[in-house]
Amino acid sequence: MPSDDRKKSRVTLLDVARHANVSRATASLVIRKSPLVGAETRVRVEAAMRELGYVYNMGAARLRAERSHTVGVVVPNLTNPFFAELLSGIEAVIDSAGMVVILANSGDLVERQDMVMRRMREHGVDGVILCPAADTAPEFVERVGEWNLPLVQVLRHVSEDVDYAGVDYAAGMRQAVDYLASLGHRKIAFAVHGPVHSAYLERIEGFREAMVSRGFDPGMIIRVPYQTARIPASAHLLFDKGEEPTAVICFNDVVALGLSAGLHDLGREVGENFSLVGFDDVAEAEVMRPRLTSVSTGPVTIGENAARLLLDRLIDPMLPPRRVVKETQLHIRQSCAPLAVTTL
Amino acid sequence: MPSDDRKKSRVTLLDVARHANVSRATASLVIRKSPLVGAETRVRVEAAMRELGYVYNMGAARLRAERSHTVGVVVPNLTNPFFAELLSGIEAVIDSAGMVVILANSGDLVERQDMVMRRMREHGVDGVILCPAADTAPEFVERVGEWNLPLVQVLRHVSEDVDYAGVDYAAGMRQAVDYLASLGHRKIAFAVHGPVHSAYLERIEGFREAMVSRGFDPGMIIRVPYQTARIPASAHLLFDKGEEPTAVICFNDVVALGLSAGLHDLGREVGENFSLVGFDDVAEAEVMRPRLTSVSTGPVTIGENAARLLLDRLIDPMLPPRRVVKETQLHIRQSCAPLAVTTL
């Protein structure tokens, strides 16, 4: 009978307090592990909670305490395994801080991002980790700060005045170019795709600088389709311009996988008469044949960094803006060959 | 000055009501788009909300209305691209229902799953979509129902009495076996890995039945490592038993990718003198060489189905348990060859 009516049956803190013969305030202190309450009392209250099957009502607590123990995470794309790994890193540290993540997808569209951020505010998240959609205005993320909503940018950044956790894309490109140069390559292409944002531009800029500083032509940049399945058929773009490259650096491993297939279709032997470098170093790199040489970015770690940045800011909102930019690492496998061999 | 003090400055519904010269109740009705309020009044209240920069406080609303507009999603693994796609489908329909997803990772561990589910309750989610960790007891998911917490199982199921959205794994295996049989294969291996759960057992069972019904030996089941990078080196397991298979069906595309590399390393030519079928049909299948023939499961759709099941149950909690089991589809590409060619 009593468990028959649905909501009404909720066990409240007051029930627990009565059952344990203490006041509601005392019970509240026990829950929050305050040292103010005596050991004997604590044990009694805890027993009462167990016996009654009490469940803490975070919603009620939040209303009073103005903290929701939730953080919003908004990414432009959930399908991409790269974001899945990022999310995994974020979730792990947010979880171990006793908080919970509210997830949203902006679809890389600023209008959707507006909506999503409003929804986050309505849900009273304590802070948000945002990978800004392409074309996000700096004012947008700065405005969030004015709402008293702590924010950290992840992977992409549009404002210098807001925390950022990412990776040194430009240095990663330099590592790739240096490595290929050490093998004797000078005609190196760069295959890009997808929406334009800071992480995109940094890669392009890094490529350009690295090429120019060695006196190489930085102009061999091709754009391949965003859709994975259509990348192989675009491999011919590498050879359509005047001078043929002997190596290609890829925007990410998805492009590397696609071009690798496309080069194969064109009769090129990757790792023998053509060299290919990936970017991100996802798990698949190890099981490609030839094994893919790739610049590792470590999305899980980036996610962890972003979450820690946010946690710090929650503790001290007055912290000056910080950036945690992780170094990349070139993971050499088998997809590149010395130019000598290439020209045989 | 007024925006200087942080929390205190929140604009409340009462502020809006005063600004618009109506009562708080009326303002509340406007927000919830009740038809009870006059057009002129509505416009005035909406203008006030805009002018004041009002943000709805979901937390306060939930406390009174006993609905949080949040749903919990707990998956065993965030890193796996398959779950990322599932999540993407869930998020899309939850979002368009005006709700928000709280995400958690059970790590496929029942103890962590206990914790996570408790956290979900504390946060007052309206329902949860759960991919049960391996070894989850049926009682566990049934108990959730007794908490008055609507639950749907996704991808894996441990109880018949609780909603389930998944895919017909057994039929998928049958499709794979039938196809290989049509090419003349009879010595077909099955390569599995990972934790044991319903989706695992259904695949094994489907394989066994399909093989036995044709009079083939269903005993060639090998277990490869869970870690992607270690799969290629385990390809020799296919040939360690007495009879050598001429084809292998893989537990999923990750296994297919790994074994494809391992077979290559052993000097076998996939799609020529050895046949290989994947499972899941992820985007990468199209860019493998040879292109991977794979049984497609469509995780995005499964996620959408699960979310809709939950939404329905939220509307009517008394619905009998339902299951939405999607059909698989064999996507034929190039990784299988007729046995005739194989034996040449």
Place this chain on the structure above:
DNA sequence: CTGAAAGCGCTTACAG
């Protein structure tokens, strides 16, 4: 169609 009052389940000072 609108207003005044009570209450959702906590936490927070403030006394004792």
Place this chain on the structure above:
DNA sequence: CTGAAAGCGCTTACAG
């Protein structure tokens, strides 16, 4: 160390 009271920002009957 514990108790009584007020209040977080909404929604819900209940009158008018």
